[in-house]
Amino acid sequence: MTHPAADWSQLTHAYGPADDIPGLFARLNGGKEDEKVWHDLWSALCHQGTVYEASYAALPALADIASGRAPGERKQAVLMGGLIVAEADATLRGRYASQITELTSVTHACLTDVPADEPETFVYLAQCLLAFEGVPIWSQQLELLFEEFEAECSECEALTCILLGEYADQSDAELHPASPDELTGVGGRIYNMARDAGHDQVAAWVTHLFGHANCPECGTRFSIPVCIAG
Structure with missing residues (x-):
């Protein structure tokens, strides 16, 4: 038309x-x-x-x-x-x-x-795909895979700085990545897309995004995707 x-x-x-x-x-x-x-x-x-x-x-x-x-x-x-x-x-x-x-x-x-050495390009394009498909939240938040953001503890409400990409070891909270075979929905789909396209680095980041973190204030383990979804 x-x-x-x-x-x-x-x-x-x-x-x-x-x-x-x-x-x-x-x-x-x-x-x-x-x-x-x-x-x-x-x-x-x-x-x-x-x-x-x-x-x-x-x-x-x-x-x-x-x-x-x-x-x-x-x-x-x-x-x-x-x-x-x-x-x-x-x-x-x-x-x-x-x-x-x-x-x-x-x-x-x-x-x-997308070349294997351009993980951010792959993530942005994957986020675009989700936008075109009308997928809520992750059509705008998938880029948190390589951006610093604050997460609120579900127990004590303390704000914690989270880093998930190549600087995940600098995150304030202890991270617990999801097991790949436990990933479902958007997390499982993006993980498999990344692996199939040879972007193993992105796939590893996805396990962190859809995993958990320990609050450094009270020790509570909370879900990162639930925190992002609000």
């Missing part, structure tokens, strides 16, 4: 009227200037993780790039699309259903191409 063209003059992004967005997309040509163009697009449409009216209107253009109908880097299109769709409500998901379906397919292809 062809999506009706957006009236960009009536939309806004981080810096005001969004009538500059079509011109930015038109400047993408696979050349050396593309990096700056993508920087400008990210800054306007996803400023510090915030999305705007114009962000959703950009989904058809992002789907065109991801699918090769328009010039531009498909990985950038997928990553931007994933962040935008993660914020979309049911109405917006319905409005852009065909673009989301297309972006989902391209994301699967991108995941198979």
Whole structure:
């Protein structure tokens, strides 16, 4: 289905009227200037993780790039699309259903191409996949695999600094990774995706994310995913 063209003059992004967005997309040509163009697009449409009216209107253009109908880097299109769709409500998901379906397919292809030495790229793309599929929580929180965050003890409510990725040994709490054969749901799926794609490092991080931690204040062992889900 062809999506009706957006009236960009009536939309806004981080810096005001969004009538500059079509011109930015038109400047993408696979050349050396593309990096700056993508920087400008990210800054306007996803400023510090915030999305705007114009962000959703950009989904058809992002789907065109991801699918090769328009010039531009498909990985950038997928990553931007994933962040935008993660914020979309049911109405917006319905409005852009065909673009989301297309972006989902391209994301699967991108995941198979991520080099083993780019674990963060794999995680971000996996998070995008969950966003396109409408998976709650982990479509925005999977990136905690390599980010520092605070967890609240379920018993004494003390806040503890948690690190799960390559710096997990610096976490304030003692971590207890889940056994791979105990992982179910999203945890099991991402673990298996990572292993199948040769990203054993990501798979190991997943066992920490879906494992437990000991509160350094009272010693209580609490579930990390339950804490994140709130």
